[in-house]
Amino acid sequence: MTPSTNRDETTAEWYVRFATREAHGSSALYEEWALGIAGDATLLRAIDTLPAPRRQPALLFAVSRLLGAPELGFAAWRAWVLEHWPAMHDQLLVRLTQTNEPLRCAALLPVLAAIPGPIALLEVGASAGLCLYPDRYSYRYDGGEPLHPVTGPSSVLLECTTSGGTPVPAAMPTIVWRAGIDLAPLDVADAADVRWLESLVWPEQTERLERIRSAVAIARADPPLLVAGDVTDALPTLAARAPRGATVVVVSSGVLVYVARPARERFEATVGALDARWLSLEAAGLFPSVVAGIECATGIGGNRLAGRFALALDGEALAFVAPHGQRIDWLPHPN
Ligand SMILES: C[S@@+](CC[C@H](N)C(=O)[O-])C[C@H]1O[C@@H](n2cnc3c(N)ncnc32)[C@H](O)[C@@H]1O
Structure with missing residues (x-):
């Protein structure tokens, strides 16, 4: 929204x-x-x-x-x-808009799976942290064979359609640490917090509600480390807690639209100064480098980006994605 x-x-x-x-x-x-x-x-x-x-x-x-x-x-x-x-x-x-959508992991996974691991996953604007478990969900891309966690099929099956050269993952990334920052982290073990999470799902979206309930159960079994704080201010300290030897991947999904432009620029500079990758699933028009990449690859720019979401790694546009992660349209490579 x-x-x-x-x-x-x-x-x-x-x-x-x-x-x-x-x-x-x-x-x-x-x-x-x-x-x-x-x-x-x-x-x-x-x-x-x-x-x-x-x-x-x-x-x-x-x-x-x-x-x-x-x-x-x-x-x-x-x-x-x-x-x-x-x-x-x-x-x-x-109250804050804290919709937490595990299906976004389906859009993040092709990129996460291609980053050399092991991975320390750090999500800014994590809400209840349901996007911190991409390796605990099962996936089906384009109706094909499902990809399961190494421990076997998950109670959460994420379906996603793709186009272009989307690198549909063949194996799960290895995630050795997961942590999140939120202005008001939601606790999956707290009934009132879960009720708020559920109230944010629109009334007719029963499939989504079921998915969130199943993801909450997965998170409850191994609760994430969530700290209260601002996306930028709390980032360096939390990133420093990641285990040595792991590749820190900072994920931002559906959060930076709530951050005013000067603060967004500060976030971009802060994440850029870390020894970390930055994977984003955000409104396509938010970052000039993403806008430029999309325009270069597709010719689409300006108002035609309104309402569209983009997947980007380190500020480089990779794909258009549906806002909840249910579709990936990989961008052609610019010449
Ligand atoms: C729409 S939710 C997205 C949650 C999750 N990233 C996902 O994709 O499912 C945005 C979250 O960002 C948090 N948020 C907004 N502004 C923030 C800020 N400046 N610092 C930290 N968290 C923030 C909100 O509290 C909310 O939980």
């Missing part, structure tokens, strides 16, 4: 954009709620009392469901929200 970066956009316009461009085709309920809000002066006034980043549609809807709002049509949901607005308001001030 993309935060609104357009200062000229009203809240009503933001909700219409969310309904038509994000929820349409993915969640009929969120589409209905968003369009309802866009035409509802009372709710818009309430939402506008929040700081702009806190007016985010998906955040508002997740918070309402966390607090027990009925997953019913707009009229019933609206009545509940108005009745519970003080509690909604309090939660909206503290």
Whole structure:
């Protein structure tokens, strides 16, 4: 979910954009709620009392469901929200969009498998850390033979389609250490944290919910090292804790869009100064080197990158990917 970066956009316009461009085709309920809000002066006034980043549609809807709002049509949901607005308001001030999607590992794996290991995996913006277990999930690329963890088939099977020269992995990477940073790490052993994680899954996405529940069980069996902190400030200290001899791979997926440009540039400089690789799955337009690489390889640039996600290694664009990792379109090599 993309935060609104357009200062000229009203809240009503933001909700219409969310309904038509994000929820349409993915969640009929969120589409209905968003369009309802866009035409509802009372709710818009309430939402506008929040700081702009806190007016985010998906955040508002997740918070309402966390607090027990009925997953019913707009009229019933609206009545509940108005009745519970003080509690909604309090939660909206503290909650972050922390959607954790293990399926993104399917997009990361082809690159991870090609990096000489053993690997020390460090994710910035890790949420509950479900993307720190790429070697514990099973994968099926393009409907072919599944690739399993060395210990055998996983309860989580990640399906992904590919195109171009995607180097579909034949073996799992060896991951010897896993750690993450998040402003507010979620604890897979904490029922309230897991409830928040589940509230962030859109209502009709039952397959996703099942996947997250199974991934939570895997993470619970061997909980990740997660530290509270900022993507940049906490990075050097945590990276220094990686075991000697391992290749540190810093992963950022779906997080840097929430970081303002100057801080993003600071992150890029900090990760670049580490003895580490940087694997990113982020909005395609976020980093100039990624934008330039895509343009050089495909001729696609400017506004045509809006809404698209790219996989990049050390700032070099490798592929377009679906935001949740379910598709990889490998870029042709530039001449
Ligand atoms: C949308 S979630 C993505 C989680 C995970 N990377 C994934 O792909 O499933 C973004 C996460 O980044 C965290 N986050 C946002 N800004 C951050 C910052 N400046 N420093 C650390 N974490 C941050 C949020 O708390 C949230 O858990």
